[in-house]
Amino acid sequence: MKKRIIQLAFPIFIESALVMVDGLIHIIWVGQLLGGTAVATVGACFPIILAMSAVANGAARVTSTPMLRRFQAKKKRDDAVQKQMNVSWSFAIFTVMFVTVGVYLTAPWVLTILGTPEGIMEMATGYLRIMALGFTIMYFSFLITSLLRDVGYTFARMLFIAIATAGNLVLVPMWITGMGPFPKLGLYGAVFASFIVSVLAIIVSLGYLLRHYKGLLMRPTQLRWDRNILASLLPLSMPVFIQQFLLALGYTCIIIFVNPFGSDATAAFYVISRIDSIVALPAMAVMIAMTILMKQSVQGKKLKKIKSLFRWGLLINFPFTFLIALSCFLFPDWMIKIFVTNPSIVAIGVDYLQIISFGYLLFTLLYACNGIINGAGKGGVTLVFSLSSLIVIRVPVAAILTQMGFKVTGVWFAVLASFIALAACSWFYYLSGVWKKKWEVKEMKVQGTMPT
Structure with missing residues (x-):
């Protein structure tokens, strides 16, 4: 199972990484030259x-x-x-x-x-x-x-x-x-x-x-x-429209709280959102591979392999995500200065990374769960979870904390809270087993009509 996940995830990761590098080159030139x-x-x-x-x-x-x-x-x-x-x-x-x-x-x-x-x-x-x-x-x-x-x-x-x-x-x-x-x-x-x-x-x-x-x-x-x-x-x-539109919505739910703190905060948030994407990239590649393998398991009625698929998804993701999260925590100023060197922007970005960095480990759990859930044909559930984390958690928490005087740091805690809520929802849904009930009904029908 480990080998199959890596075989599927690696080309997805390479292609996605190339696309991301293209965008990063653009903003690095802008930040360093302008x-x-x-x-x-x-x-x-x-x-x-x-x-x-x-x-x-x-x-x-x-x-x-x-x-x-x-x-x-x-x-x-x-x-x-x-x-x-x-x-x-x-x-x-x-x-x-x-x-x-x-x-x-x-x-x-x-x-x-x-x-x-x-x-x-x-x-x-x-x-x-x-x-x-x-x-x-x-x-x-x-x-x-x-x-x-x-x-x-x-x-x-x-x-x-x-x-x-x-x-x-x-x-x-x-x-x-x-x-x-x-x-x-x-x-x-x-x-x-x-x-x-x-x-x-x-x-x-x-x-x-x-x-x-x-x-x-x-x-x-x-x-x-x-x-x-x-x-x-x-x-x-x-599917592709909703996936990308959710990214726009998630960014919007933060930028409206960040902008009032000035252009330095706006610049810092854009830079750290690019770092977020880099951190999530390996986990997302593994998630797509897990989704493909999950669909194959469902079609072949090899449901006993699901636990192994989930376990290996976690084990493959964790080392990469941990190393990136550790780097963000230990060297946050270095990470920001890749994009921009303005001291006030770097300070705001460092504040974000030190709050969020180990929250990145939640990506490992989130995307492993979503790989199983999406592969089970329940992609609508993960969509509901994503929207809920934005509307129910991220926006209200950001509004409350900024009003309480936490300034832009309050927005960073709101992002962390939404990460935690989203990962918890996906994990509890996976543990509940609700996503596999229809398969059990189908198997009972098959066993009833085609006894062995």
Whole structure:
């Protein structure tokens, strides 16, 4: 069981790590070359960008589904699938236009609602509007990666990520500082450089798909709207949309309490949220592997393996998570200074890591439990737990503690409280065994009708 978990988790971890490195390179350049104000600007816009990513990824999934269906059926012409393609592209065009115009026009209003500090409001508005104008690029990036994932070609998907990572590593600092022939555009230059890199990666990947997967890239023959066809496609996009939208919601539930303490607090929270993602990455990879193995156990009625699966999920996760948590506790200033060196931002980030660091160990338990629960087909339960930890624990605790005078430290304790509550809910649900009741009923029916 240990070997199977590692075999499945390792490629998932590598791919996710490459994607994360791409994002980290961008913010490290911004922090080291432009300082805390620029990092705070990105952090203030981040929940909206996460929401935009959720929409783009969901819309891309709607568009890629008809392509994959025809490709798998190996048909040159399929009128039913072509109708789906026409509707999906119509939906995509409408979504891109709606999000682009909507975010561009409402940027200052949304940032004001989030309590964005006055000192970075103008820069944040400009940054968010540029991101809105690049929403089409974001959509096509998700569409290409979705297609590459669907056809199962790992190398091509890695190539797409590698191009983006290498491009950001080289071009972002050039556009920020005005190196060589490039204009000096500061923070906005970082965005433009990322757009250029993404477009190059899209072009290379499109060429690869056209060469190796002929017939996969379907074109719309007309734009049309069919409510029934769209209703059949939208549910396929919901899992990825909900997963990413929850990330945006979780970030929003904190940033609205952090922003009132100034741009340094905003910058610190953005940096530590990136560190949170790094800590969670190994555990999430193991969770996905456990989910796959759990589904196989259910389908094969090998339910006795579940305890072993859970135990090995914990044992594999714990050493990695413990080492990262220990590093965050012992060297918190070093961890923050990777991204930004402003002393006041570093001090706020250090405060967070020393409070949260050993709470990271809860990720081991949380994701092991969720791997079993999701694999059992009860993903809706983990969704309810996540929403409840935000709405019932994180927001009220943050509101109470900040009003009691704990300032931004109160927000950090609210994050820890929500981690504890979420892990406890998943663990108690796993121990209850409620998630396997339907299997027991099915086994009884089989035994009753097919005696041995």
